[in-house]
Amino acid sequence: MARRRILAPRHGDVSGSPDDRAGKVMLIAALCLVVTVAYGALYYGYAVLITQPAAGGEFSRGLLSAAYGGAVLTGGIAAVPVGRIADRRGVRGVMATGAVIGAAGLLCFASAIAGWQVLAAWWLLLGPATAMCFYEPAYVAIQQAFAPERRAQAIASLTLAAGLSGPIFTPATSVLVDAIGWRDTTRLLAATLCCAAPPALLFIRVRPRTCAGDAAPARGRRSARDALRRPPVVLFTLGAVLAYGAVEAVVLHRVARFQELGFGLGTVSLWVGISGLLTLPGRFLLPSMARRFPPAALLSGVLGVLGLSTALMVSGDEYWQMVVSFGLFGLVFGAALPLRALTMGEWIPTAIFGAVIRGGIVGDGDDCDPRGMPHGGRPIGGDIYGRNPMGGVVGGMIGGMGGMRGTGSRGRP
Numbered sequence: 001m002a003r004r005r006i007l008a009p010r011h012g013d014v015s016g017s018p019d020d021r022a023g024k025v026m027l028i029a030a031l032c033l034v035v036t037v038a039y040g041a042l043y044y045g046y047a048v049l050i051t052q053p054a055a056g057g058e059f060s061r062g063l064l065s066a067a068y069g070g071a072v073l074t075g076g077i078a079a080v081p082v083g084r085i086a087d088r089r090g091v092r093g094v095m096a097t098g099a100v101i102g103a104a105g106l107l108c109f110a111s112a113i114a115g116w117q118v119l120a121a122w123w124l125l126l127g128p129a130t131a132m133c134f135y136e137p138a139y140v141a142i143q144q145a146f147a148p149e150r151r152a153q154a155i156a157s158l159t160l161a162a163g164l165s166g167p168i169f170t171p172a173t174s175v176l177v178d179a180i181g182w183r184d185t186t187r188l189l190a191a192t193l194c195c196a197a198p199p200a201l202l203f204i205r206v207r208p209r210t211c212a213g214d215a216a217p218a219r220g221r222r223s224a225r226d227a228l229r230r231p232p233v234v235l236f237t238l239g240a241v242l243a244y245g246a247v248e249a250v251v252l253h254r255v256a257r258f259q260e261l262g263f264g265l266g267t268v269s270l271w272v273g274i275s276g277l278l279t280l281p282g283r284f285l286l287p288s289m290a291r292r293f294p295p296a297a298l299l300s301g302v303l304g305v306l307g308l309s310t311a312l313m314v315s316g317d318e319y320w321q322m323v324v325s326f327g328l329f330g331l332v333f334g335a336a337l338p339l340r341a342l343t344m345g346e347w348i349p350t351a352i353f354g355a356v357i358r359g360g361i362v363g364d365g366d367d368c369d370p371r372g373m374p375h376g377g378r379p380i381g382g383d384i385y386g387r388n389p390m391g392g393v394v395g396g397m398i399g400g401m402g403g404m405r406g407t408g409s410r411g412r413p
Contacts, residue, residue: 023205027145028154030203031138032161034095037196038133039162040169041189042102042126047255047272048173053265054182055118056256063115067122068252074127082131083140090144090207091137096200098132099193101125106190110183133196135162135337145206152287159283159338166276170255174269240340243303247336250310250329261317271326278330286335299339302332 049055050064086094105125112118131137135158142154169189176185258268286298305328312325 024145024154026203027141027206028157028161030199031095031141031158034099034133034196034200034204035135035138035158035162036165036168037193038099038102038130039165041106041193042130043134043251044166044169044272044276045173045185045189047252048170048177048265048269049182049186050252051256051259051265054177054185059115059118061256063118065252067118070119071122071127071130072248074123075129075131078128078131079136082128082137086137086140087208090204091141092200092204092206094137095133095204096197098129098137099197099200102129102133103190103194105129106186106193110186110190135159141204141206144208152290155338156284156287159287159334160280163276163279163283163334166279167273168276170272170276171269174265178266244336246310247306247333250306250313254313254325257313258322261322263319263322268322271322275326275330275333278327279332279334282330282332283334283338286332287338290339295339299336302336302339305329305332306336 046068050061050068055064082094102125105121108121108125109118112121138158139155142151142158146154173185173189176188180188255265255268255272259265286302289298309325309328312321312328315321
């Protein structure tokens with residue numbers, strides 16, 4: 001007997017995707033807005049706020065780095081329940097709540113006068129907020145809303161639009177810090193992030209489809225844990241940890257690094273903005289190339305270019321070195337996370353995509369067998385939250401590139 005797909009609504013009126021084209025357009029628009037503002041306020045803006053003219057003048061660089069590093073860890077911890085909620089109920093409430101929590105965390109950071117208050121704001125509020133309104137929940141929504149053949153285009157559109165976050169927020173934050181100070185700038189970022197919550201509630205209406213049986217996702221997660229023990233998966237996971245840890249460190253510290261080398265904050269912020277604009281073609285073209293080339297191989301090449309760009313930061317005290325560093329980084333940076341999502345989406349059943357994207361992959365497309373279990377499980381592995389801002393930057397990218405290539409050389413597991 002031929003296997004057939006069995007879909008079972010879990011919470012009454014559950015739809016796998018918006019029925020009309022306008023609904024999907026509004027969905028992508030809302031996802032773009034939330035992700036763009038969240039990255040601008042919590043990521044690109046913070047790279048300016050840690051500099052000497054801003055919070056770096058009142059708190060030590062080590063403290064501010066520890067604040068963000070701890071936020072990455074707490075965001076990773078929060079990602080587990082966030083992913084499960086996204087699988088079962090969708091990301092509408094998740095992203096709206098994340099925007100509000102992020103705004104509250106920024107307000108606490110703006111009012112901090114002691115080191116422990118900075119750490120508390122980032123570790124307890126802003127870290128979990130990143131798990132709720134960065135790219136990963138948006139990828140879950142796309143996985144739930146779009147058919148497999150449409151996901152690459154949807155992800156490319158999302159990352160293309162969200163690529164404006166750096167070019168907008170980095171120079172704007174720098175100008176605002178000079179004009180009104182870092183504390184009022186942070187409060188303004190908080191207000192902007194909070195304004196992203198209503199569009200999320202209004203337009204992110206996709207609801208998940210799940211395989212039959214309440215226990216199916218749990219069984220899928222057990223299979224994912226088993227898959228993580230396989231050597232190709234371990235290699236890919238280690239590569240992801242090294243690579244994304246290095247990328248986080250670069251983006252967080254590059255403004256302060258070039259400022260230390262003698263360049264003015266305005267000049268560095270300008271080139272950060274230009275680098276962000278340079279990401280726009282790659283954000284669309286490289287994910288689209290995944291239709292013809294293995295995403296893992298494309299990701300390996302991206303990491304190689306990022307490693308070369310980062311090497312120029314080590315002793316880049318010449319103006320041309322800064323320009324080339326930002327240029328190379330911008331050309332490929334925007335494709336790093338989308339290529340990860342596309343690689344993972346080829347093997348993950350939609351029903352457990354949110355939970356599995358945080359670590360360990362199982363499944364094959366969206367199909368379930370008659371028992372409600374994903375069939376044809378093929379692991380690819382990885383942890384999209386495996387990021388350590390204090391890691392070895394160039395070595396991390398090279399190691400990550402080796403991990404991606406090692407996985408790709410074995411073919412699809």
